Amino acid sequence: MSGNSRLYFEDMEEGHTVESASHTITAEEIDAFAALSGDNHLLHTDADYAATTPFGERIAHGMLVLSVATGLATKMGDLTGTVEAFTGVDWKFRAPVKIDDEVRVRLEVLKKRSMPGYDGGLVTFKAAILNQNERAVQKGTWTLLIRSRPSS
């Protein structure tokens, strides 16, 4: 499923799949994430050190890639303005993301449940972050709080 129609809680049917735009991970983003998170592991921050590892070059923090993916998700046309919060993630970091790799996120509705006292509910998605070679570099589930369609 794709397109420009905004998706509300009522529209989240099991199996519905949406996919984000792509984003290229840069060296500057890795540096900025190291500064912000405080995770200055040399594998992320030091090209000379990284060259001595099996990766051969600097890799992005897994949490940077996941953070970028959540941002990509909030900007999907389908979900813009309807995602209220991330409430849970169950997640595996499977493969490295290197500088200039392109990542995007794919979300497939697994299940949903209404929230008492809230105009909407929780939707659990099967989620994967894919790179430019269609490899799922990270995967698992995300649970998001999504709004109901406004009554007209």
Place this chain on the structure above:
Amino acid sequence: MSGNSRLYFEDMEEGHTVESASHTITAEEIDAFAALSGDNHLLHTDADYAATTPFGERIAHGMLVLSVATGLATKMGDLTGTVEAFTGVDWKFRAPVKIDDEVRVRLEVLKKRSMPGYDGGLVTFKAAILNQNERAVQKGTWTLLIRSRPSS
């Protein structure tokens, strides 16, 4: 458990608990994370909008707080230099973190297993991010790849 002795894979016994230093979340960090992740939800970025919500003020992205916690973990004296990678998280975002809130992370060893062909193994921790009021604002498990003690 605390102290300055470095912890290797062999030292990870069930129930061992370590706790990080505290970190104060700032408005500038929230702005930087919005720019880096692309998640510009108004609840994070617009004080006037946030004032109209039940939170009453801007809150940090849950993923920012989790990212800071991973950085705090890598800087714990016990774990500095022995954590090689984050391989998985199973995580609930439970309560908001606001500007000037102080967060720290507590890790308790749940289980461990050796990795064939790697000098160390995977350790799963029960993890919690606590605020200045001792409330667990985020919690779940982290699985980290941790090195063995170097042979002397």
